[in-house]
Structure formats: C-alpha cells, structure tokens
Amino acid sequence: MSDARDERILIWGAGAIGGTVGAFLRRDGMDITFVDVVPDHVAAIRSPGLRISGPVAEFTVSAPAILPAEVQGSWDRIFLCVKAHHTEDACRALAPHLSPDGYVLSLQNGLCERVIAGIVGPARTIGAFVNFGADYIEPGRILLGNRAAVVVGELDGQETPRLRALLGTLRRFEPDAIITDDIHAYLWGKLGYGAMLFAQALGQAGIADAFARPEMESAFRRLGQEAVSVALAEGVTPRGFNGFDPDAFRPGAPPEAARASIAAMERFNRGSAKTHSGIWRDLAVRRRRTEVNMQVVPVIEAGAAHGIPCPGLRKLAAMIHEIEDGRRPMTDDNLLELIP
Template sequence: MTAPLLIWGAGAIGGTVGAYMIRAGYDVLFVDQAKDHVDALNEAGLAIEGPIEEFHVPARAVTPDDLDGTFPVIWLCTKAQHTEDATRALVPHLTPDGYVLSLQNGLNEMTISDIIGRGSTLGAFVNFGADYLGPGRVLFGGRAAVVVGELDGSQTDRLTQTHRLLSVFEPNAITTPHIWGYLWGKLGYGALLFATALTNDSIADVLEHVEYRPTLTALARELTVLADAQQVDPQGFNGYDPAAFRPDADPLITTASFAAMVAHNRTSAKTHSGIWRDLAVRKRRTEVDPQLTKPIEVGAALGHPMPLTRRLVTLIQDIEQGHRSLSYDTLDALKAAFDKGDCS
C-alpha cells in the first residue's frame, strides 16, 4: 500500500486493529472526533493494554475537519449511530476506485452502501473484546472471530488483500461468501448482549442464569426467525449457535450454546459489553437504535412484530434517559414481558 491506511474511528475496534497494523510496519492515519484522543495519539502514541499483549506504538491522527487528501482504503470503525454522518464525511476523501470496510457492530453495510454504492463497500464481522479506556489508551481483552466478505459473496483481489491485512491483527481471520449471515448472526448475539447490559453483572454471569434462559432464548429467536424470513442463513461464532435459537431447536442444543457462550466470555478480560460501558461508565447513548431498530423495521415490513426486541429497546432507552437503573429489576421487566406474553 502506497497511501496510508485510513482508519476512521480510533476507539476500541479501530484503535486495537490500527495498533497492530502500525506495529507490523504499515502506514496508518487515524481519524477521530475526540480531539483529546487525537492529541494524545499524536503526542504520546497509542497504548494497547490487557492480558493479550501490552505494547505502545507511535501514531498519527487528525479530526475529520483537519483531514486532507484522498485514500483508496478506509476502515470505518465508528459506533453504529455515527455511520451515516461518518460515511458522508469520508466521501470526499475516498478515491474513485476506493472502498470502505465496515469494522462495526450492526447492519451498517446497508447504510454505507446506500451512500457510496455496494461496489465500494466491503463487509466485515468482528467479535473480539476491546474497550476505549481514555485518550491514547485501549484495552484488548480477548480474541474472537474476525470475518470479511464481499456483500455479493464474490471472491475479489481486494477481499484477499483485506484478509491479509486483518490477519496481521487476528491470525485466524477468515473470508466468507456469507458475510450477511455473520452480520445477522451477530445481531442475535448482540440482542443477548443488550439484555445482559440491563444489569451490572458480567456477560457470562447473566448468560449463566438459568432463570433468564427462556427469555433470552426467545429474544435471540426473534432475530434468527427474521433472518430466516429473508433467506439469510445466520452464521455461528464463539459459542453462539443460531440453530439453537430456532423455534424447533432441541433444548439440549440451546443449553450447549449458552454454556459455550459463557465459557468464551469467561476467557476475556472484557467482562462487560461496550453497551454496558456506554451506560454505566461513559454515560452516553448506546448503539441500540441503529443495531436493533433496523431489524424491527425490517420485521414490521415482513409481518414479523418482534415484541421482545421492541421491549428491550425501550428498556435500554429508559436507562439512557435515567428512568431505570442498571439492575436485575430491569432485566426482570424484560422477563415479565416474556412471561406475560405482553411486550408492548
């Protein structure tokens, strides 16, 4: 690569991946909205902390207003709710034959491709554990699946190149002709993470609670059934097995998937989701609207109401607005809606 790799968003995902690229000798330029983070990166570099590896790299970063030039490859690593604004802001900086890789949570490839076109959009699924700790500091808490694919399932030179680059960070990264299956699979798992974030307990602790398993199973099932309705085959990863959350699933398979998810999350120093961190630590809005309201809209158009997902969105919004606390009382409200069959 002759031009720098432009990473738009230098937080948990972008910062972690970017640090590995820099350490391997690649030229990386970060773009981030947070000026204090940008200043720290330029002045002191980027520190990766945690049990996987601890290292420090020099870094270059700018705010969007200070970015000059055009780039053939841009990795978009912002929160899902910032996808549209970030994509529109990066358009003048993308070469005519360039492309954007979405390293995010949710179905952001839909938004990106609506703005720059499907031919300029590359999809990815990431599940590794990382947290933004503060200016110039990122926690890398646990390895997990990294998958990249063309939106149309084709095998291209740019896909091969992107996989080679991502393998610098995650040696077990793979390519797939089924990237939409991974993205929809992540939505089912993501719904479970949103549910765990209703409490202050860890992901593993909540998933291990047998009392809440029927509610959590029904929640993931809504997303799995919606994917099936669109003829998308959701893919499994890191213990999450979509087959365990279909209406006709063998209860033993469902129990096994919960046990595998608990085991996977027990290995990570990132014990709580980024959703929980947004609510409990950073006191800001989560990704609940872009991640779960888009599937709700798709479901409404297909006659699939998704009442438990809608109830979960309301509960997260209640916490964001200070109307509810992070506690098992709030998770109990989700469970009560499931028990009563009333999720309005």
C-alpha cells in the same frame, strides 16, 4: 493499487475497534493514520502514543492522528470504525477522501454496510464481522480483552483480489481472520448475539455472569429466536461464532440446544478480560446513547414487515431507551422483565 498504497490506511474512528486494529497494523509497519472526534484522544495517539493493554498484547505506538475537519487528500482504503448510529455522518465526511477505485471497510456492529453503500456505492463497500473484546479506557489507552472471530466479505459474495489483499492485512492483526461468501449471514448472527448483550447491559453483572443466570435462559432463548426468525424471513441463514449457535435458536429448536449455546457463550466470555459489553459501558461509564436503534430496532422493523411481532426485542429496546433517558436505573432485576 500499488504495493506502497496497500500499506496506507485511514482509520476513521479510533475507539475500541478502530484503535485496536489500527494499533496492531501500525506496530507491524503499516502506514496508518487515525481520525477521531475526541481531541484529547487524537493528541494522545500522536504523543505519547496509543497504548494497547490486556492479556493479548502490551505495547504503545505513535501514529499520525487528526480530527475529521483536518483530513486532506484521498485514500484507497478507509476503515470505518465509528458507532453504528454515527455511520451516515462519518461516511458523508469521508466520502470526498475516498479514491474512485478505493473502498470503505465497515468494522462496526449492525447492518452499517447498507448505509455506507448508499453513500459511496456498493462497489466501494466491503463488509466485516468482528467479535474481539476491546474497551476504550481513556484517551490514548485501549484494553484488548481477548481474540475472537474476524470475518470479511464482499457484499455480493465474490472473492476478489482486493478482498484477498484485505484478508492479508487483517491477518496482521488476527491470524485466524477469514473470508466469507456471505457476510450478511455473520452480520445477522451478530444481531442475534448482540440482542443478548443488550440484555446484559440492563444490569450490573458482566456478560458471563448474565449468561450463567439459569432463570434467564427463556429470555435469552426468546431474544435469539426472534432475531434468527427475522433473519430467516429476510432470506439470510445466520452463521455462528464463539459459542453462539444460530440453529439452537431456530423456530422449533429444542430448549436443550439453546441451553448448550448459552453455556458455550458463557464459557467464551468467561475467558475475556473484557467483562462487560460495550453497550453496558456506553450506559454506565460513558453516559451516552447506545447503538440500539441500529442493532435491535432494525430487527424489530424487519420483523414487522414479515408479520413477526418480536415482543422480547421490543421490550428490550424500550428498556434500553428508558435507561438512556434516565428513566430507569441499571439493576440486575431489569433482566427479569425479559422473561416470557
């Protein structure tokens, strides 16, 4: 790719993740085009612009923004930032616009890379793990609550020239972004941490307040143990980040280790202006389905294949589905049902 084309990126999905990353890159002078399915959001990005607010940064950028049906031409770099359960449809829509030697970067939660690779091919897929806190507030406005881990890696673990170039790009957003030779370890680590965020979303208290509930320690410990046990059975050794220590949730790890990790996750989230998970916002604010079928259910299914029952995760997924279907109110008492 030429230097000019390195500056040109298509951000497919301009919500909390895509909107935040794209806005920073646009502010830094890169040639960014946003794609989103919400017409009002697309119009706002064009004018008066996409506003990033919160303790990390305050700025507004205007940028080209279009609906999926309006995309034309080809792109060497497409950052896919849609909700996990929309990955397949979005990837099929963007595939005709991906150049033969280009790639799709998955800036998502869940194991979306396998879906993307099945459509555009593994050689045109790069994985990423992000943990910064951001919320889509309204068309044209995103809250960035904190800085956190940003990690990228080739699916085969190689450190390639394009990966190093990508790291340089992402450091224009997050200066501490890193490369990994095992992106799957971070993705599975996020599944363990993410299960606890799904638990928080059952109630009304924020993330830090949920972690601070002493009666919930055994529930969080079980969720973490089930996810980590399945990852290990899959041949993946999860890696930690921002307070989440996978080793503390390994089978046989002492309760004190999990307690320390839970306390560290509370401290980390206490410092963020984003108080509630995106899962909670999906249920309580935006009244839409969550990513449970792409984050929690795949762990359950993989566990079943290895003879690991995952009763905590099964209960959690069932409760989230009940809330999605309007059959269960969101109350803090819901979390108590996860206690073994």
